[in-house]
Amino acid sequence: MRARVADRPRRPPTRAWLYILLLIMALFYLLPMYIMLVTGFKSFDEVSLKTMWNLPSGLAFDNFVAAYEQLAPHLWNSLRLVIPTAAISAMLGSINGFVLTRWRFPGADIVFPLLLFGMFIPYQSILIPLVQFMRTTGLYGSIPGLALTHIIYGIPITTLTFRSYYITVPKEMVEAARIDGAGLLETYYHIFLPVSAPAFVVVLIWQFTAAWNDFLFAVVLTNPENWPITVALNNLAGSQIIAWNVQMAASLVAAIPTLIIYIFLGRYFLRGLMSGALKG
Amino acid sequence: MARKKLDKDTILAIILVAPSILAVLIFVYGFIAWSMRVSFSNWVGLLPNYEFIGLRNYIELLQDPRFHIDIRNTVVFTVLFVGGCLFLGVGLAILLDQGLRGESFFRSLFLFPMAISFIVTGVVWRWLMNPAMGSRMSGLNLLFDSVGLDFLVNKWHTTPQWGIAAIAIPAIWQMSGYTMALYLGGLRAIPESLREAARVDGASEVQVYRRIILPLLWPVTLSAMIILGHISLKVFDLIVAVAGKQVSLDVPAVYMWTTTFDGQFYGRGASIGILLLLSVAVLVIPYLYQSLREESTS
Incomplete structure (x- = not known):
């Protein structure tokens, strides 16, 4: 004033x-x-x-061709890893999220904190048993073993993301379905699944990105022929033989899939980040 | 009739979630217990050996000069990384909150590093932070030198003692946009009427931020500190991509990896893993407890 x-x-x-x-x-x-x-x-x-800081005089693809020659099998490994991981994680998360939303079971008060803390643990604290488990089951070194790892350690975040989404479905709708005689699966199929698209996109993107970008599990659990892109790139960058310009092109090649997702679906990507960080 | 239906659904519900819950119980909590057992054991070499030796692995770690380097590096890295992200995050959020043109474009731009792996970030920044001098000079040093900022030319992560500080730069590059997004969420939740009221009372724009907005953003700062802090304790990929296995830039996560899988010191590796878990738990559990309570009361 x-x-x-x-x-x-x-x-x-x-x-x-x-x-x-x-x-x-x-x-x-x-x-x-x-x-x-x-x-x-x-x-x-x-x-x-x-x-090195100057613009190129024209567009040449020498570096990308050389990078692709080095990385092609590993790009393929990453795809073989990431697609089933994202798909299975999303399905599991959706079912879990649905059941845990609709069903107040005894022990729920313990399960949620346990799931939530499972998102934050440093994986070094489970790495030795995990390697032993993979060796015993014969999955060690393979892509399916790595995919299984990502799916299991993704359960907390995928479940809680779907749950926080499903909680917003009006209770009246669920109640109405129940009165109409719908069982658990019918309620899921007719009421929850049709409105799940955004949550599916968030979780698919999240797991795709997490598995594509992961290094720790990959470097410990896979053999060189099954290395995904991150391990191959790190190895290529550490070698004295590969020129730095090819390394830069290779980095871009390794980053492109998740960058494309970010550019086109950034909105959902952000939502995934936020739900991963802030909400339970 | 209705009773029977409920029971059938309950059984179905259990069948649907049991595999996932069991998997988490076994692969997270069972494996943590298993790791603890390894950490109390004498296991060295490829074959498991669960001979109980009590806390010896932990005691040896606390006397291990390499682990001392790890702790120091983690502390330096955490302070710089968390501090840098908070500073840039709140600054960028306030900047983007001024109703400037192109706001959503810049917001996306600051956030895109989040989509990239720490490995890609590390490989590119290792090159940008190339410490070579003289005719082999490159990267940021070359850029500084050519625009007359040659006092900024430095040895980055190869600086004796303080190399770890340079690794905080790519980490801040990657995570500050995310911190900004957290702060933007907090800023958007503050009603405009509060700012208006302060302005009417004669507060300058700077005062509005210092007295009203920043204190209201404290919960965001706390969440951000905890999220960034736990990322910092776990930092692994970025260090490996920039520094490889150099001891001077070692952190606990890298030590755990090399001592276990290169050195076959499983007992020691497990005890580093458990110490990491404890440090993350101390940081995260009070926060989770708080947010779960808020959720159940709201």
Whole structure:
């Protein structure tokens, strides 16, 4: 209410500063992207340390071809890993989330905290038994073993994501279905499943990204011929033989699937991140 | 009749969720118990050996110079990483809350590193932070040098003692956008009328943020600290991608991996795993307890 109100709106110059700040920050986030792109599209002849920050003179694909030759089998491994993992995780999560929403069973008060904490554990604390288990069952080294691992350790987050979504389904609808004589499966199929699409997208994206980007389970549980892309990329980057320009192209190749998902389905991706972090 | 139907559904419900709940009980909690047993054992080499040796693995770890490096690195990394993410996160969120043009574009831009694996981030940043000097100079050092900022040229993660600080940079690059998203959610939940009221009372824009908005964002800060803190305790891929297995940049998760699977010291590896679990539990359990209570009362 005092006179100071009058000298406050000095808006235009500060706004210009805000834009400048925004652009500087944007540069920071784009820097690695820039170096991957400009290096990737240079021809082998044009690659040189001195000019690494310069734009390429034209579009060449030498680096991508070389990177793809190195990574192709591992890209395929990652796909074989990620697609069944995401699909099975989503189905399990949906069924679990549904049952745990509709059914207040004895012991529910214990199950939720146990599930929730299961999302946060450092996997180093279960790694040795996991490797022993995989060796005993003969799954060690294989993609199915790794997929099973991701599915099991994904149960907490997929279940809780679906549950937090299903909780918003009106009780009256469920009640009406029950009065009409619908059993558990009919209620799921006719009431919950039709409205589940957004939750499915969130969970599919989440598990796809988690399995695609995972390194710890992959490096411990797979043989070199079954290495997914992250392990192969790390190995390629650690070797002295592969030139840095091919490494940059290879990094972009490894990042592209999840980047595409982010660009087209970013909204859902964000929702997955938030539900993973904040809600139970 | 109705009674019978209920029973059938109950049995079906149990059949549907039992495999998942059992899997979590066995693979999470059963395996933790199994790891504890290994951590109290003398298991060295490929063949399991559960001979009980009490806390010897833990005591040896606490006297192990490499584990001392790990703890120091984790502390330095955590302070810089969490601090950097919070600072950038709240700053970017406030910046994006000013109703600037292109807001949603910038928001997506700051967030996209979240979609990328720590391995890709690590491989690219290792190259950007290349420590070579002189004619082999490259990456950020070359950029600094060519634009006259040569005082910024440094040895990054190969700096003696403080190399771990450089690894916090890619980690902040990757997670600060996420922190921003948490803060934006918090900012959007603050009613505009509160800010208006403060402005009417003569508060400057800076005061509105310092006195009203930031205190209201404290719960977000707390959640962010816990989420980022537990990521920091578990940091593994990024270190491996940037630094490989160098002892000077070692952290507990990397030590656990190399000592168990390269060195075959299963007992020691398990005890590092259990210590990691305990540290995460101390950080996360009070927070989970709180949020579960809030959920049941709301």
